[in-house]
Amino acid sequence: MYFESFEALLAMGGHGRYVWSAYGIAIAVLLWNQLVVMVSKKALLDQWKITSERQQIIEENKDQAP
Amino acid sequence: MRAKTWFHQWGSPRWFFEKAKPVSTVLGVLSLVFLSLGIIWGLAFAPEDYQQGNSFRIMYVHVPSALLCQSLYLFMGIAGFIGLVWRMKLTDVAISAAIPLGMMLTAVALITGSLWGRPTWGTWWEWDGRTVSTLVLFFLYFGIYALRQAIKDSSTKANATAIIAMVGTLNIPIIKYSVDWWHTLHQPATFTITEKPAMPSEMWLPLLVMVIGFYCFAGHNVISRMRIEILRRESRSAWVKSIATSGEKARYVF
Numbered sequence: 001m002y003f004e005s006f007e008a009l010l011a012m013g014g015h016g017r018y019v020w021s022a023y024g025i026a027i028a029v030l031l032w033n034q035l036v037v038m039v040s041k042k043a044l045l046d047q048w049k050i051t052s053e054r055q056q057i058i059e060e061n062k063d064q065a066p
Numbered sequence: 067m068r069a070k071t072w073f074h075q076w077g078s079p080r081w082f083f084e085k086a087k088p089v090s091t092v093l094g095v096l097s098l099v100f101l102s103l104g105i106i107w108g109l110a111f112a113p114e115d116y117q118q119g120n121s122f123r124i125m126y127v128h129v130p131s132a133l134l135c136q137s138l139y140l141f142m143g144i145a146g147f148i149g150l151v152w153r154m155k156l157t158d159v160a161i162s163a164a165i166p167l168g169m170m171l172t173a174v175a176l177i178t179g180s181l182w183g184r185p186t187w188g189t190w191w192e193w194d195g196r197t198v199s200t201l202v203l204f205f206l207y208f209g210i211y212a213l214r215q216a217i218k219d220s221s222t223k224a225n226a227t228a229i230i231a232m233v234g235t236l237n238i239p240i241i242k243y244s245v246d247w248w249h250t251l252h253q254p255a256t257f258t259i260t261e262k263p264a265m266p267s268e269m270w271l272p273l274l275v276m277v278i279g280f281y282c283f284a285g286h287n288v289i290s291r292m293r294i295e296i297l298r299r300e301s302r303s304a305w306v307k308s309i310a311t312s313g314e315k316a317r318y319v320f
Contacts, residue, residue: 012120018121019124022128034287037287044297048309
């Protein structure tokens, strides 16, 4: 490591708050975009599951229809 | 003939949906590797700048996001052009997938630039060529985003977006050459094709790693968004219905 201690890494010679917040924002934005993809995938899969279950119930009860 | 077939394949959302999956997976893994390596390298191992001290480490997130938000806009402009000329369905899907990431990365470039400017230039914001043209890029992204929310009809939406995306690409060379055209506080480009970087390799190597990581992430993210959007738009077609009703197997097509 370039820094002598963990404290020095956090402080960054007085520039710590600028550096860490810049990295924090960049990483948060990347993670957010990944999360959006994962959530929309799950939503689509859940929606499909409900539709196919509903379809199955309709198929099973076809004969009992009045 | 072969080239023509190759070109027409891009008109098929289904073809793209199937072929893009392994590409997206590889890019996802690569981005994880490169970004983790680059972040640790840039934060803790690269030597500090003799003039700027440790604030220069912001470069490792600022430069990749600034490069990428311009590349994504260029990508949208090219997609818009192809969409207008050849009427491909896929290009509007591509544009819609690139907007959120591009817009957010422009904001990241502006904010990290501001955080870098404060300790280096002594100001959070400077009305110079680079910062203003990047702000314009943010408004272009935001304008396209807002326009797409406002237009209901999908073909009007696609055409309007394509035109703005194309016209807006004029801003990209302005951003690029702004540091040469106007006297500015902003430092010139770190990487150029013709010259060796002015920095020592232990400083620019982590930057290269971060740039590659950001581009792989964008590839993964945009392709994933496109594939989800294709499934939404094609939900009435037979091939999507067969996936949707395949039960547990549906999980594996993603």
